[in-house]
Amino acid sequence: MNPRSRPSIVAKDVVRIIEGRRILDGVSLDIHEGEFFSLLGPSGCGKTTLLRCIAGFDRPDAGTLELDGVDLARVPTHRRDLNMVFQSYALFPHLDVFENVAFGLRLAGSSSIAEKVREALDLVSLAGAERRKPATLSGGEQQRVALARAIVTRPKALLLDEPLGALDLKLRKGLQVELRRIQKTLGMTFLYVTHDQDEALSMSDRIAVMDGGKVRQIGTPDAVYRRPADEFVARFVGAVNVVVRDGRRVAIRPEAVRLAESSEIVGTVDSVSYFGARSLVRVAVGDATWLVEIPGSMGRNVVVGGSVALAVDWADAWPLEGAPS
């Protein structure tokens, strides 16, 4: 499903100041209906604060937030047609799985609650767990319940605050794929906060990379990865070489560099890290260190301390602002 171009959540020059610090420093975003949009950035960059302002748990000191063209400033949390999925799940401990999921439906006076709850639990693959209490579920199962509870009322958008952050790597990978599937099935707008660049790149339609309360770049995963707006974005979304060429600083990803028989760039192998499918080689060239990504099995042929030549696809390099240091 292609994201439609209708705006769902719109932020305009949002500022939030807490104890003198500008946590959000003029953030503007347009999130389209049906889009999987990620806010990516290091901790403290303001991504969670922005999400909490949209949910209504916090309010901006300046700027506006809109949902489907309606200004949210005067809409209290419980009247915003948005649901949140928390990193800590925040399930109701005194209610079983069925009643947790039914909570929003009951408040809305919804009809055919049992059927809707069953559908939502089917969607998150938790059918049969209706009568269990949250305390008896694993972390992954609890997060599935939280997800079912959030989608069952079919809100206009879902806000997800590092929902997989507390889970182990394998579970996280599986749930990433599932979240994406569920989002596509429902065609619902997802606003996803994460500090994990792989997560953002693999799941999103578009990503906003944030730092220091500002949006550094908004774009598709491919654009953010291959044409980062600045050095911060380049380094945050993946490994990168920053080198001087023809008197200018340019950036190039490790996978655009190869080990060659001979070339004008020759260096000494500093270290080799094996990651299974790929190996990452650090090569000292003069004062600079180059990162080179090669197929994993080839890592065995590289001798630490040996001399290697580097072939570079300069077409994949991009210039950076600022004079060479």
Added chain:
Amino acid sequence: MNDRRWWLFPPIAWLLVFLALPVAVTASKAFSAAGVEALASPTTWRLVGVSTLVAAVTTAACLVAGYPVAWCISRMPERRRRWVLFLVVLPFWANLLVRTYALMTMLRPFSVLDTWFAAVFGLWHGWLPFMVLPLYNAIEKLPPRLAEAAADLGAGPAQVFFKVIVPATMPGIVAGCVLVFIPVLGAFATPEMLGGAQAFMAGSRIQLAFLSGRNPEAGAAMTLVLTAITLLLLWGYRRVHRSEGLL
């Protein structure tokens, strides 16, 4: 006798000497002729009714006052929280009678001494910490972001409180109520000192019956009735909430 059984001996002995034996003595006195006569007397039941009412009112007052206190404490930063909890418990370092005399001095200017109000006020003041501590314990254990999750799903402030916060802290509420209700049901010193002759509760009657030595059988009978009321309430609560695994 193997080692494991040997370790059971001290607690069993303790229970026999300090629980089973006194209950047996009390029961044997209660079911004597004088005891049964007291059980049949309307005065006994009027006093039991008064005590139950006072205990219920005091418990309710402690709950209403204790919940916000416990809530605020649980929201404090760690260091301050420890200090405030210490302050909550601090009154127990002073003897009950001393504290009650202090209350008498405090209440005198308001001309409320020797009334039911003063008696309930004193009981409320004395047992409030027993409500605050279990409530604090339950509130502090609430999952983070719970109230936000409820509001997010469409619950207004009152619904957040009554549909989520209260049920989720129910174990603490029950524990606090039990801890306040039971001692207040048998109280006599505080109500006598602050409420005077007007605030004559079952506890006073029991104390008088035993200490005056005139009618221990009537005291024993009333003691059994108060114990039965407590057990009945606990049993009733368990029946209602058995599925939730509380108590």
